[in-house]
Amino acid sequence: SVRLVNGSSPCSGRLEVKSNQSWSSVCEDDFDQQDAEVVCRQLGCGAPSVLQGALYGEVEAPVWTKEFQCGGNEQDLLDCGSSGSLRNTCSPAKAVGLTCS
Numbered sequence: 001s002v003r004l005v006n007g008s009s010p011c012s013g014r015l016e017v018k019s020n021q022s023w024s025s026v027c028e029d030d031f032d033q034q035d036a037e038v039v040c041r042q043l044g045c046g047a048p049s050v051l052q053g054a055l056y057g058e059v060e061a062p063v064w065t066k067e068f069q070c071g072g073n074e075q076d077l078l079d080c081g082s083s084g085s086l087r088n089t090c091s092p093a094k095a096v097g098l099t100c101s
Helices: 033-042
Strands: 002-006 012-019 022-025 048-053 096-100
Touching (some): 002 033, 033 048
C-alpha cells in the first residue's frame, strides 16, 4: 500500500509505503518521475505534477531501504523492481513530497 500524508488532499503529501504492517518514509534519492506516475495511478489521482523533497514534511523513521525502479506502467508501487543495495541513511529533507494533478 501507499499513501500521501500531510497534504491538502489525498492526492498530495509526503509519500509513505506500507510493508509488514508498518509505514515507511521514502527517500528522494530512491524515487523518480516514473515511480511517481505509478503512485498517482495507484491512488486514483491524475498525473504527477510536483515531485520535491520535504515539500510535506521531513523523513520520519522508519525509512524504506531500497530504490524503486518502476517502468511507469505498473499498477502498484510494490510491483516495481527495486535495487539490491540497501540505504541506511536519508537526510530528513529528502522525504518524497508528491502532488498528483
